[in-house]
Amino acid sequence: MTANPRVSLAIPIYNEEAVVPELVRRTSAVLDSLPGGPHEIVFVNDGSSDGTLAILEETAARDPRIVVVELSRNFGHQTALAAAIDQVSGDVVVLMDGDLQDPPEAIPTLLDHYRQGYDVVYVRRMNRKEHWWLRMCYYMFYRLLATLSSIELPLDAGDFGLMSRRVVDEIRRMPEHHRYLRGLRTWVGFRQIGIPVERAARHAGSTKYSPLKLLKLAFDGIFAFSIIPLRAAAILGSLAIACSFVYALYSLYVKFWLHSPQGFTALLLAIIFLSGVNLFFLGIIGEYVGRVYEEAKARPHYVVRRVFSQRVSSASPRIAVAARR
Numbered sequence: 001m002t003a004n005p006r007v008s009l010a011i012p013i014y015n016e017e018a019v020v021p022e023l024v025r026r027t028s029a030v031l032d033s034l035p036g037g038p039h040e041i042v043f044v045n046d047g048s049s050d051g052t053l054a055i056l057e058e059t060a061a062r063d064p065r066i067v068v069v070e071l072s073r074n075f076g077h078q079t080a081l082a083a084a085i086d087q088v089s090g091d092v093v094v095l096m097d098g099d100l101q102d103p104p105e106a107i108p109t110l111l112d113h114y115r116q117g118y119d120v121v122y123v124r125r126m127n128r129k130e131h132w133w134l135r136m137c138y139y140m141f142y143r144l145l146a147t148l149s150s151i152e153l154p155l156d157a158g159d160f161g162l163m164s165r166r167v168v169d170e171i172r173r174m175p176e177h178h179r180y181l182r183g184l185r186t187w188v189g190f191r192q193i194g195i196p197v198e199r200a201a202r203h204a205g206s207t208k209y210s211p212l213k214l215l216k217l218a219f220d221g222i223f224a225f226s227i228i229p230l231r232a233a234a235i236l237g238s239l240a241i242a243c244s245f246v247y248a249l250y251s252l253y254v255k256f257w258l259h260s261p262q263g264f265t266a267l268l269l270a271i272i273f274l275s276g277v278n279l280f281f282l283g284i285i286g287e288y289v290g291r292v293y294e295e296a297k298a299r300p301h302y303v304v305r306r307v308f309s310q311r312v313s314s315a316s317p318r319i320a321v322a323a324r325r
Contacts, residue, residue, distance in 0.1 A: 003115060004036030007107070008090030012080030013056065013098040014046040020055045023100055024066070030104045031065065034111070042067045043098075044084045047074030057308050064310040072303040078179045078220070081159060083302050085168055093168050095159045095181070102160040106197045110162040119190035122154060122161035122182070125199040141218050148226040153186050154194050161185070177294045177301060178220045223287055230288065233281035240274060 009027055013020065024041075031039040043060075045053045045068060053070060060066040069087050071080065081095060092114055096102040106123065113121040128135050142155045159182055163171070170188045171181070186192065222229070247270070 002036075002091060004034075005091035005111070005114070006036060006089075007031065007034060007039040007111070008088035008093045009039075009041040009104075009107075010044075010081065010084030010088055010093055010095050011041065011098050012044045012046055012077055012084060013048065013052055014074065014077070014080070015048045015050045015052060016098045017048075017051040017055055019099055020052055020059075023098055023104075024059050024063075026100070027104045028063065028065070030107050034108065038065060040065050040067060040088070040090060042069060042084045042087045044069045044071065044080045044087070046071055046077070046080040060308055060310065067307065067309040069307050070305045072305045075302045078181055079302050081181055082179055083304070085171060087307070088168065091165050093163050093165075095161060095163070097159065101199055102158075103197065106160075106195075107162075109195060109197075113193055113195065114162055114164065117191055118193045119164040119167050120161065120185055120188075120192035122157045122185065122192065122194050123197045124154065124156045124194045125158055125160075126156075126196045128199040145218075145222055145226075148222060148228045149183070150226060151183075151187055153183060154192075157182055157194055160197070164190070166190070175295070176224070177299075178224060178291055179301075180220045180224050183224060219287065223291060229284045233284065236277060236281070240277065244270075 009031075011023070011027075016023070027041055031037075031041070043056050043066065045056060053068070056066075056068045060068045067087060069083055071083060075083075084095070085093065092111070094107055094110060096104065102123070110121045110123075128138065138156070142153075142157075146153050146155060161182075163185060167185065167188050167190060171184055174184055
């Protein structure tokens with residue numbers, strides 16, 4: 001660890017033309033205040049359909065610290081983050097979103113903890129500005145994932161945070177497609193610490209994470225770091241067998257001692273319940289099998305169309321490194 005490391009900001013961007021000018025202004029001001037260098041900002045344009053790419057390229061033409069990576073289409077937020085991680089060259093890497101909910105002004109605080117010997121300094125999101133029902137869902141998800149996970153995942157920690165070069169190198173080695181980067185960051189290990197930072201409101205525009213995308217991210221986190229759902233199927237199946245045995249004894253007792261006429265209600269309810277349980281856990285098993293299938297195809301995580309920078313030509317060897325993922 002160095003006292004004045006070279007800092008790389010890794011920022012995925014998707015249809016954020018209203019945010020990019022202010023994002024560039026604030027991140028550049030933070031880098032200007034940092035000692036050492038040269039620092040850099042790596043923007044990954046994740047298939048934007050508005051004027052985001054043009055603004056980024058115009059900005060990169062004026063500032064040699066800015067690198068713009070254009071993906072061939074929209075690959076998703078976590079994949080775009082992975083593409084940014086593949087392109088950075090600094091001693092430390094700061095991941096952050098492009099909507100300015102992650103305040104760039106917190107970066108010097110992250111570096112202070114890095115200088116104290118921490119390889120990972122993650123941000124715990126405090127005082128979120130989303131709707132109450134969304135805040136409640138986030139609160140429940142992080143605690144559910146921490147309970148199910150095979151490793152100790154931090155609560156309320158998003159992607160915003162600092163990683164040392166050796167952590168970045170380890171994450172680059174991980175080949176999985178369904179990525180949950182905040183979990184992979186924890187899995188790597190080394191010295192880690194969380195700091196509370198107030199979660200700002202979105203600067204402009206609307207969120208690109210629909211409820212379905214949030215649900216997919218939640219599934220990626222759970223299925224990537226826990227096999228408890230599979231074990232739950234075996235446990236619930238054992239309980240169903242036990243309940244069936246008890247009910248069979250009860251049925252024999254009624255038939256031979258009480259001579260009570262039997263109906264079909266209990267039988268119908270039992271069939272519906274057990275069929276629902278079977279289908280539910282078949283779906284869970286299918287999620288795991290589907291992820292194995294995606295890994296077996298061994299396709300690259302993303303495709304880079306072009307890298308634009310004053311320091312990096314469009315034929316940059318970085319593209320070859322990214323293409324092997």
